[in-house]
Amino acid sequence: MGKKKELGKESADEPHLEAMQGPTLKYPKAVFFIISNEFCERFCYYGMRTILSLYLVQWLMYSEDTATVVYHAFAAFCYFTPIIGAIIADSWLGRFKTILILSIVYAIGSISIALSAIPDFIPPEAFTFVGLVLIGLGTGGIKPCVSAFGGDQFIVPAQEAQLQKYFSVFYLSINGGSLVSTFITPILREDVKCFGQNGCYSLAFGVPAILMVLSIVIFVAGKPLYKSKKPEGNIVLRVCQCIGRGIVMRVKNRKGEKREHWLDHAEDKYDKKLIADVKITLNVLTMFLTVPIFWALYDQQGSRWTFQATRMTGDMGGWTIKPDQMQVVNPLLIVIMIPVFEAVIYPLFKKINILQKPLTKMGVGGVLAGLSFVLSALVELFIKPTEAIIPMGGEAQLRVFNTLNCPIIISATGDVEIDAFEIEPLQAWENLHIAAQNSKTFKIKAKPGERCDPRLLETELDVGVIEWTAQSYALHDGVGSSPIIKISETSIDSPQKSQNGNGKVKVLVNAKDDGDNVVEFKGKTAHTFTVTGEAAFSDIFEFEPDNYEILLNGQIIDSKYAIKVGGVYTFVINEMNNEVFQMTITPESSLNILWQIPQYFVMTAGEILFSVTGLEFAFTQAPLSMKSVLVAGWYIAVAVGNMVVIFVAEAKIFNEQIWEYLLFAGLEFIAMIILFLQALLYKYVTIASDEDAEEAKQEKVILESERL
Incomplete structure (x- = not known):
């Protein structure tokens, strides 16, 4: 082989090499x-x-x-x-x-x-x-x-x-x-x-x-x-040219001389050694047909798994783990687990004679990657009760707040039906699934309940909803000596959780006049903003999770209120009697972010078995002169895997993330069944010498470095 010839040449210069290996070679x-x-x-x-x-x-x-x-x-x-x-x-x-x-x-x-x-x-x-x-x-x-x-x-x-x-x-x-x-x-x-x-x-x-x-x-x-x-x-370019030549000449000679392999038709332009190496390399690359599915799962650590982490709590007491910081778990586990696999797990496998062939290891690694997505689906199942309810196509959300100091009974008939519902003071009525195409306007009846000013009369009020949108209105009695039930301008809600692990806050103030009202939330940090109008909503703000004291125009309104990770709240403040009502629009994130560690652990174990072993398999089964071709094949597999994720995300097959996780897990299991079947038919090649084996391992390290 070529390597042995090189070694033969080198042996003739042994004294020179020995001199070079001395202290003079820095x-x-x-x-x-x-x-x-x-x-x-x-x-x-x-x-x-x-x-x-x-x-x-x-x-x-x-x-x-x-x-x-x-x-x-x-x-x-x-x-x-x-x-x-x-x-x-x-x-x-x-x-x-x-x-x-x-x-x-x-x-x-x-x-x-x-x-x-x-x-x-x-x-x-x-x-x-x-x-x-x-x-x-x-x-x-x-x-x-x-x-x-x-x-x-x-x-x-x-x-x-x-x-x-x-x-x-x-x-x-x-x-x-x-x-x-x-x-x-x-x-x-x-x-x-x-x-x-x-x-x-x-x-x-x-x-x-x-x-x-x-x-x-x-x-x-x-x-x-x-x-x-x-x-x-570049050898990759030469190999592509050789393959192209083989295809072209095979088509031209389809009625001519029969060849053992279609690549043999390229012998008119390329030497037999290159063609033989390309044949072996293509045989190895066919074993990589399932590799893209593995990378489709693996690379979602930076996308889907990170988005999942935003819907969890990273509270560790005095320290908070940020959603995107969870990505550090994989490289950290890699550094820890590779030595453990080399020193403990692989020797144990050898002792009990299991997982001795590279393709078998890759298959098990791929199965572990699929299991990691089953675990992520399980985590999603526990997150679901705290998920925001988002209006979908063909529907809208509506909330009506009562800022008066007495109950108001609302009802509606027609396109939108509301059974008579009594809204207590500073409370709210909500319907999270109102049928709506584009936009819709309808009337609600607002009837004063007990304890209301006898001058208040039943009133019909116009309310509008918009498809895909969550909206809020406020009922109030106006300012002046002749009170009447009024309704505020619409306010767009945002029930989605904060992507930063914060709480989201909106404030509704029923004020003594229609001027400016300064609202302040005091916790570890202070947040101050202005609400203008007799019954008006503020913008939506993100607050760090904490217990907050609420002040209106410099006056403490009430005791402290908790704003928690991922919670979405509307605070109703009545300036007339200094009362506050905290309504939870979306519950806080209660599942700790550390529950993602098992899926990261299983994915990392799968990576070691699949990716690292796959690289070693490639460099021990194909000619070493083809290492650049293998690099190219590996890169293309990673790229195609990411394209699979794009296709699934764009297809929007499922409304719930849990089913997408299970889809990817299923695709990976199917891919590994295919790989196991390929492994049954594959005949392994033995490396010619220890030097070749060592060089193959070295090239594997190079490729793994380049992949990162």
Whole structure:
């Protein structure tokens, strides 16, 4: 084999190599610049990606489905562009120039997103998408170049041991950058105030952008020390050309000479060794047909699982876990669990003789990924009782508040029927499912109850509802000596829970006059706003969970009221008698966010069995000369997996998230049945030598580093 011939040549120069392996052969200092560059770049990428889905919902006001589509479209793009970057580097510019140019593109994209989050500065949506495209080109384009460029700095085989340590440190720098940024950027997003607003997306995106600029500075600083190889052509491009030639010639020769394999028709232009290697590689790649489904589940940690976390409580007593911070669990578990698998679990499997073949391990890993989505569906089941009830198509929500100091009986007939209902003072009536197409106006009768001013008469009032919308009205008696039952202007409600883990508050004030009324909520922090009108609703505000004292125009109205994580409330304040009523529109989130840890744990175990084993399988079963083709195949699988998520999110098959989780779990189980059937027919290839096996493992580490 080619490897043995190389070893034979090297043996002739053993004295020279022994001399090179002595103390005169120093560890290349250039790699420290490359490793530092990688830490900063991964900090930027994972910091930005961690908060991206929440940014799309909270800042750009997208729905969770639309945000999921954008998030996974971006992820798919990031895994298509590495193939372009590899071709550019290997065929034209070389690795140094490719990394430098695309890193600048990357930095511009990061800065663009940071600027888009500054209020009223630039068009946020346009600059966000420009930024995402540039980041996708940058991070994807440099992905296949950086680790390999670091490897170029070593003299092999003289520095083989040092090279292996480099890849270990390189992998550590990736995980270090992702761990730190995944923890820090959610804090910047929520806890730092800027531009007069709670939370600071511009800083949360800005810090990763600064780290990306720093990575370029570090990378350029090491230029005098780098060893750069000239472009030698890209094997992926050659393989694609060979396959294309085989297809074209097979069609042309369909009535001519029969060949054993359709690729043999490319022998007129490509040598037999390349064709043989392509055949083996294609055989291995067919075993990756189910890989995209695994990545469809895996990459939802940053979208669907993060949105699920927003509907849970992260309260740990004196500290709160933010929804997007839960993404740190996966890389943290990876760092812990891989050594455990290598030192304990795999030796145990070997001792009892189970899961010894790579494809079997991959199948079990895929099943675990499916089970993690069953667990997420179970968590969703427990979240459901605290979920917001949102008006759907063909319906509207209506709430009518009574701000008077006596009961009012309301009723309606016709298009909307309301059985006579007595609303106690400062209480409310609600119907969460009123049939409505577009908009509808109807009349309700408001009749004074007992204890009301005898001058109040039964009144007919106009009420309007709008499809897909939750609305509130307030009944009041007006200001002056001749009271009459009146109804306020409509107020749009927002029953959805806060994406930040806060409580949402609206205030309705029945005032002594129609002037300005200053309302203040005092807890650990204070929130002050003005409500204008004799019976008027405030805007909707987000408050940190706490117990709050309520003041109206500087006067304490009543005792403290609890605002809890995820709760949505309307406070009715009657200035006449200093009374307050707290109505819960949506109950607080009661399920703790730590209940997501089991699904993260099972997914991480599945990742180790499926992804890490899959990479080792690829590099031990295909020719090592085809490693770039395997890299390309793996990237395409990740990209296609994200496209599957986009399809499901856009199809909007289910109204409830629990069924979507179970759908993905079912797809993964079906995919693993297919993989197990493929495994039964697959014949494993034995690596020719220990050196080949070791090189295959090394290449597996490279690919795993590039995937991250």
